[in-house]
Amino acid sequence: MSTNPTNDAHGASNSGKKAPAGERVADWADGRLGIYSLAKANMRKIFPDHWSFMLGEICMYSFIIIILTGVYLTLFFHPSMNEVEYTGSYVPLQGQLMSEAFNSTMHISFDVRGGLLIRQIHHWAALIFLAGMFVHMMRVFFTGAFRKPREVNWLFGFLLFVLGMFTGFTGYSLPDDLLSGTGVRFMQGAILSVPVVGTYLSMFLFGGEFPGGDFVARFYSVHILLLPGIMLGLMVAHLILVFYHKHTQFAGPGKSNKNVVGMPLLPVYMAKAGGFFFLVFGVIAVISAIASINPIWAIGPYRPDQVSTGAQPDWYMGFSEGLIRVMPGWEINLWGHTLVLGVFIPLMIVFPLILVVIAVYPFIEAWVTGDKREHHILDRPRNAPTRTAFGVAWITWYLICLIGGGNDLWATHFHLSINAITWFVRIAFFVGPVIAFIVTKRICLGLQRRDRDKVLHGRESGIIKRLPHGEFIEIHEPLGKDQLHTLTAHEQYKPVEIGPTVDENGVERKVTGSQKLRAKLSKGYYGEDSQIPKPTAEEYKEITSGHGHH
Amino acid sequence: MKKLSARRRHPLAAVVVLLLALAATGGLYAAFAPADKAQADDTAQSLAIDEGKKLYAVGCSSCHGTGGQGSSDGPSLVGVGAAAVDFQVGTGRMPLQQQGAQAPKKKVIYNQAQIDQLAAYISSLGAGPSVPTEKQYSPDGADIAKGGELFRTNCAQCHNFTGKGGALTHGKYAPSLEDVSPKHIYEAMQTGPQNMPSFPDTTMPEKEKKDIIAYLDAVNGEKTESPGGLELGGLGPVSEGLFGWIFGLGSLIAVAVWVAARTAKAKKS
Numbered sequence: 127m128s129t130n131p132t133n134d135a136h137g138a139s140n141s142g143k144k145a146p147a148g149e150r151v152a153d154w155a156d157g158r159l160g161i162y163s164l165a166k167a168n169m170r171k172i173f174p175d176h177w178s179f180m181l182g183e184i185c186m187y188s189f190i191i192i193i194l195t196g197v198y199l200t201l202f203f204h205p206s207m208n209e210v211e212y213t214g215s216y217v218p219l220q221g222q223l224m225s226e227a228f229n230s231t232m233h234i235s236f237d238v239r240g241g242l243l244i245r246q247i248h249h250w251a252a253l254i255f256l257a258g259m260f261v262h263m264m265r266v267f268f269t270g271a272f273r274k275p276r277e278v279n280w281l282f283g284f285l286l287f288v289l290g291m292f293t294g295f296t297g298y299s300l301p302d303d304l305l306s307g308t309g310v311r312f313m314q315g316a317i318l319s320v321p322v323v324g325t326y327l328s329m330f331l332f333g334g335e336f337p338g339g340d341f342v343a344r345f346y347s348v349h350i351l352l353l354p355g356i357m358l359g360l361m362v363a364h365l366i367l368v369f370y371h372k373h374t375q376f377a378g379p380g381k382s383n384k385n386v387v388g389m390p391l392l393p394v395y396m397a398k399a400g401g402f403f404f405l406v407f408g409v410i411a412v413i414s415a416i417a418s419i420n421p422i423w424a425i426g427p428y429r430p431d432q433v434s435t436g437a438q439p440d441w442y443m444g445f446s447e448g449l450i451r452v453m454p455g456w457e458i459n460l461w462g463h464t465l466v467l468g469v470f471i472p473l474m475i476v477f478p479l480i481l482v483v484i485a486v487y488p489f490i491e492a493w494v495t496g497d498k499r500e501h502h503i504l505d506r507p508r509n510a511p512t513r514t515a516f517g518v519a520w521i522t523w524y525l526i527c528l529i530g531g532g533n534d535l536w537a538t539h540f541h542l543s544i545n546a547i548t549w550f551v552r553i554a555f556f557v558g559p560v561i562a563f564i565v566t567k568r569i570c571l572g573l574q575r576r577d578r579d580k581v582l583h584g585r586e587s588g589i590i591k592r593l594p595h596g597e598f599i600e601i602h603e604p605l606g607k608d609q610l611h612t613l614t615a616h617e618q619y620k621p622v623e624i625g626p627t628v629d630e631n632g633v634e635r636k637v638t639g640s641q642k643l644r645a646k647l648s649k650g651y652y653g654e655d656s657q658i659p660k661p662t663a664e665e666y667k668e669i670t671s672g673h674g675h676h
Numbered sequence: 677m678k679k680l681s682a683r684r685r686h687p688l689a690a691v692v693v694l695l696l697a698l699a700a701t702g703g704l705y706a707a708f709a710p711a712d713k714a715q716a717d718d719t720a721q722s723l724a725i726d727e728g729k730k731l732y733a734v735g736c737s738s739c740h741g742t743g744g745q746g747s748s749d750g751p752s753l754v755g756v757g758a759a760a761v762d763f764q765v766g767t768g769r770m771p772l773q774q775q776g777a778q779a780p781k782k783k784v785i786y787n788q789a790q791i792d793q794l795a796a797y798i799s800s801l802g803a804g805p806s807v808p809t810e811k812q813y814s815p816d817g818a819d820i821a822k823g824g825e826l827f828r829t830n831c832a833q834c835h836n837f838t839g840k841g842g843a844l845t846h847g848k849y850a851p852s853l854e855d856v857s858p859k860h861i862y863e864a865m866q867t868g869p870q871n872m873p874s875f876p877d878t879t880m881p882e883k884e885k886k887d888i889i890a891y892l893d894a895v896n897g898e899k900t901e902s903p904g905g906l907e908l909g910g911l912g913p914v915s916e917g918l919f920g921w922i923f924g925l926g927s928l929i930a931v932a933v934w935v936a937a938r939t940a941k942a943k944k945s
Contacts (some may be wrong), residue, residue, distance in 0.1 A: 220820075220821050222821050254919060304837065402932070414905075421902070435832070436911055440913045543777070582942045623679025
């Protein structure tokens, strides 16, 4: 930013003809906002090309779509639980008593121009936003993009996912329909199950006995102001950190831990990202125009004395539903107080546990490896078998809970006994992740062996050759230098050793429990059974020099 | 009076009193007993019962017993009424193909005339709810909104919000109410087939049954429109979530792959 008059003098010196309009606007803005240096630093910022790096964009764009459509919905929604009689145009509900919240949602759906489409875009975009975050998070996880320096950004992303879950929950509870009301009751049950303070918390949150007359208005503030406000801030911080750290890239020729190979932000990525926004908007709009979501008119207004079968939450809360459905109904009675373990354990202990496990994983891995260096080159999932296996085990755990959440639909659609499904989930909850871990690790090691084989012996060409003495061999085509580099660029850790416990003077060193645990975990990560040594240059030379085919 | 009291101890006095008492009881019965029952045993009705009995002996007696008394394979049919027969046989649930958690709806084996004959035979075994008339079950003139409220209060906990059905324990289920005729819905409420509780007129008057039928016709009938587009089975968030993941996120990822493949690099080569 410069306010000195030389600028004007400079402008005056050229004054035969005026500068182009664009330049003058840019000059005006630079003089006040200092955009020149900002643009200079960032216009040529490089981003690498890979479809999986666009998953985060899907999330960002669907979030923007949610905000835009959400603003439209607030223009017509009345967050009130006052009881009114329905007089709108949907016949099967005419004359029914309902809250103003439900009534206004019916009004939006049937009597506001474009209301139903906007509602459906808002809801579909929310499902896709959460699904996008889930996949984006898994991309980051399986490629090891959470390693230093990006651990904090991993936590920001995780928080966005969890806050997104609760923003979604408070959002779909707003219409005060029979389905979401059942969900709110479910949540109230979880709060009530907390020992000592549960009843007080519930009374505080609902302003008295459930359902009271307050929760819609309260959820409304939380849904449209508090949570999205925090999420917007976190998202900006998330993006600033992406800019600050620069984007990660997959290994390849010319790519190192110190550079970024790709295309500049302007013009290539601005065009791509801008275009992608409209593609995302378009896909979500088409889906919303084709498929119905949350048809509250069919569900009916909430009344605490009514309930329907098939009452499930939106998918991102589905695992909590599964936990509660398969948990045995344990409870303990102590001096006239009931401790409802059947609700408290799944919703107040296991639910947060499932989320926290994945959130803290980067820190656990950093501690086990003891690696303090920065990583900007991504791992291929097969080259980090233990991490990949852990991730797949976690996803399996999550999916098993989802199966439990939809146990009634599994039962009706596949003609199974709901009790059998529940027992399957109870057992698979403990066994499933273990099996998934072992199987995934084996598959990763197998793929590593194949890579090693490809590097040392080349690609199978499919050509069978018969030698003069009658032997048949398959011709292997040696890989190019690019591929050789890509397949061997990854680094292989050595397991951490505790080292000699007695030093050269014969003084015994104390080995703490955590050191022992770390050595054990490290051996599990990088021991003989957990990675296939990648081919060395010597091995490669020895095989390729001289006697051609093995 | 003297004469009467003098013969009080006559050996035949007891017989005379007994005869008088019998005559009084029989006379009272003849005067007050429902006339139609007494007259039912002529012509068409008794023919129908005879025909029904024959059909019963062939198709039903192996499980329900030769006289409808029931066996270890099937419940007694005494007192279930014509409505129960019309529902069970008319929806193909009976005759049962195999024992299981629940009798599924399947192809109807008997024609309506045969079903009526079976019903006549079963109702001759003991009084029960009769087949409703069209005036009783037709949705015309009923209060749809009231029916919706009744449905959500009494039916939705098993049959889902709009009657798409739901799971019960150990492989049992509440079936979907789509394409079920109003008569059969009425009979089901009246008789409580399989695992369903019955809603006799004392707990749910005829008018309310009509309202429920009208509601189902409005939200789950042939003419029902889905204002939001594809219904996705009407099963709620599970099918919505699946659709969102597969078609929503799926197509967005496909688009992302497409965009990423179209890079500026392509021009160089």
